[in-house]
Amino acid sequence: MARKVQKKLDKWKSKSWYSIEAPDFIGKNNIGTTLAEQPEQLIGRIVEVTVGDLTNDFSKHNTKLKFRIKDINGNIAQTRFIGHEITTDYLRSIVKRQTSRIDTNLKVTTKDGYTLRVKPICFTVKRARTSQIEGIRQVMDNTVKERANELNFEQFVEEAIMGKLSATIYRNAKNIYPLRRVEIRKTEVEGMPAA
Template sequence: MARRRQARVKDKWTMKKWFTLIAPEYFGMAEVGYTPADDENKVLNRTVEVTLAELTNDYSNQNPYKKLVFKVYRVAGENAYTKFHRFELTRDYLNSLTRRRTSKIEDIVDVRTADGYIIRVKTVAFTVKRCQSSQKRVIRKVMNEIVKDKASKLNFVQFLQEAILGKIPSEIYREAKKVYPLRRVEIRKIELLKEPKVTAESLAKSGEKVEAEAQ
């Protein structure tokens, strides 16, 4: 009986093949992992997590603490192509920024990028010393307004690049430190909520080829 079960398990594995997970084009289409399946349709919507350091082979700065999650949207041959699903900082890194007798200020806002993507952006700022509630409100407003402004002017890929590589946090830091001295500002999480619908008319105008239909 045990031998039959072992044989069945072995047969299931021999029927599976390995698919190579490919990062989005704007992340260099790097190979980010492998996943087994006996049917390519079962690979769709699977996710893979990779750090920015692993993706870029650059372990400097905060790259090892920045995690990207990609989701499979198309399979061609043995390649499974992914798109952006989520970005976040590791919990260990965020905990390392927390200090006693200081303030942690957080903001969450849903924004629409210039090309129609709806994303949820979570920002966090850490002060040098504990600040007053009124100062927290002003800093939170600065964070909120800069994220909204950037999203309205940048397309989805541009916004991701500026948020993940630190340009948007740096701009928030420069403005918010005028309210109260800060130690650090970070975009701690970005979630893709909705993609724009792609129409034949918009494709004809842009001249771009889209491999998958946006949800």
């Protein structure tokens, strides 16, 4: 005798769509939509979007921004910035033979108390000597720390994403050895001020 088949519940019918909104200082744009059964399930989710998608500028598609959903208002999920990263395919495209790649990894605190991990990267025109590499790395460290002390969190993030910080590093370090490219490879928010 055949068994009675139970009717299967469709989980999609119980879920709702929520639109995801970028923080105010990035433009409060709609950066996507997501699906959830309960609004509480969205809190803590990480969303990635490119700068090119936010600004409609195709030349900036190599920079990914990361946001974490922090709050739900109706069917709008509000986010906060947690970091950015340059895509690996773009990084591989700017690496060349017979050149020096100079990386550094810094922990900085902005004027308003946010703690960030900043990872600048620099490429020279030809291969540099160790003393020149150390000098460029020192300039990179000093420039990033100075800018972090002068700017608040939102201004610092904007400079790191839009290339102003890397342009400042380039101007300060090009006297030591000719540079081909300077980028802020990655930023991560490690701590927020106690409210």
